[in-house]
Amino acid sequence: MTVLRTRGVTVRFGGLVAVENVHFAVEPRQIYAVIGPNGAGKTTLFNAVTGIYAPSEGVVELNGREQVDPLTKLMVLRFVVAFVSIGIGTAIAVNIETLWTATIVDHYTFAQPFPWALAIGEFWSTLWNMPRTDSLIPLVLGGAVGCAAAFVSWWRGRRAPDHIARSGVARTFQNIRLFNELSLVQNVLVGMDHRMRAGFLSALFRLPRFFSERRKFHAEAGQLLEFVGLGSRADNAAGSLPYGLRRRLEIARALAGKPTMILLDEPAAGMNPSEVVDLMALIRRVRDAGTTVVLIEHHMRLVMGVSDRILVLQYGKQIAEGTPAEIRSNPKCVEAYLGSEDHG
Template identity: 40%
Template sequence: MAHLCLSDVSVHFGGLQALTEVNFDLRPGEIVSLIGPNGAGKTTIFNVITGVYRISGGAVSYDGQTISGLRPHHILARGIARTFQNIRLFTAMTALENVMVARHCRSRAGVVGAILRTRRQRTEERDVRDRAMAALSFAGLGEFAHAVAKNLPYGLQRRLEIARALGSDPKTILLDEPAAGLNPSESRELMAMIQRIAASGVNVLLVEHDMSVVMNVSHRVVVLDHGVCICQGTPEEVRSNPAVIEAYLGSEVD
């Protein structure tokens, strides 16, 4: 059974058809990339999966259960985390504090426990800190744990956002253009990190315009154009597909 599955998913906003009967799945430990021209519907799919947008037709299932219609925090609690095109860190907080925030969906002590500083709350707080540090170390940011987020270089802020998503202990992570603005060296470090995430058993859904990243890390690639899936397959199959070439480069005009 597929870990995450989109079945005939359609989304429309009034008269605008954003997605039309999109089908694909994401299996455990797999890296799947969504590619396509601007406006193809890639971020719309992320918003559908994470409960930001309601679908107009079809279904999204996860671990064999329908998650279409659930609210974003319920979807996060089920193990689906994401990043965003534009960095959305708590800029005045430290790197460690940013990742600790992600653990809220796993916390159980509650407000009363926090006020009274119960034993359970103190134990949970230590666990949150330890797991946040582990996520930072995984992202190669351990030495920056106490640095204020806004003072980190851009490339490290990108990695911190991924570390924060990992801090929620996801089984699936959605990365929205994580290589945007990175130099070649930073892109190589990002590719290695994405591969480590998948090797740890977390499946990765990636939206990315940097084709060197897509072709080097993806097990499969799904190509969208105007909200329609026009091709899916291995990077090699997609690279040579005429429909993909036309979507990106246009057809020859006499």
């Protein structure tokens, strides 16, 4: 199954077209590179894939499913529940003084036990018998607002990055975004969070589940740090890492969620040649472990060295797609990337 497929993805910011009509497909266990001059729209494309920006047009498919959640019956049911509960809540809140008087004040005397059944019956009959303007208008208005709010929150969340990350797409950032005040292990554990199951109560009461899960994931985080070569610094703060190693930590954090696909945004930026060689080896190891890799990179030796296929963007448009050999021999790409070098 194709891991990632875009069909005619376009992203506009106001009048500016950052990405225009891009089609490409990434197969499982490929290393796929996106290249292009600065400002070609590579990062914007990544952001559209991971849900940070919504594509203005076109479709992104992840593992054969559309990136956007369809409106399910369960969701519609949720809107109905929101309408009913918030509507009734509003109607009660607006008339609370009348209702309280009718149910509590009118029936309560210090001497006798309180007639609960009578009071509850009185509550509903008061609500039912009051002027329709007092009960029905708040009910409908409040319900409509609640229903609309539930819809808006669903609409905004249906392409949310968290949702996409949970479906197995992890990423790193061009301008590294680590949690600097947390330790390396903690950073990796954040990436594992959506695989954990122990909830609020097991943390609060330290139930056995909490401990078993903590043991399991701590061990795994340690292994992952070893895998990227940071095992000896596991308890340092992420902010104290040298620049080159931060990218490795970001990769470890992205791998922590056991993604089917990992998007690397300029992983070699600012690295010296020997670090780049190490990085190439790491990327291959990630792929060999079963994860599809999509990367944005300017470092041509790395791109040509590791990629299975390459997509070339220029001014937001796709100008070529193919194997490294095809790209190397494509005159349009050579011109776009190397400028007028060939023409003297």
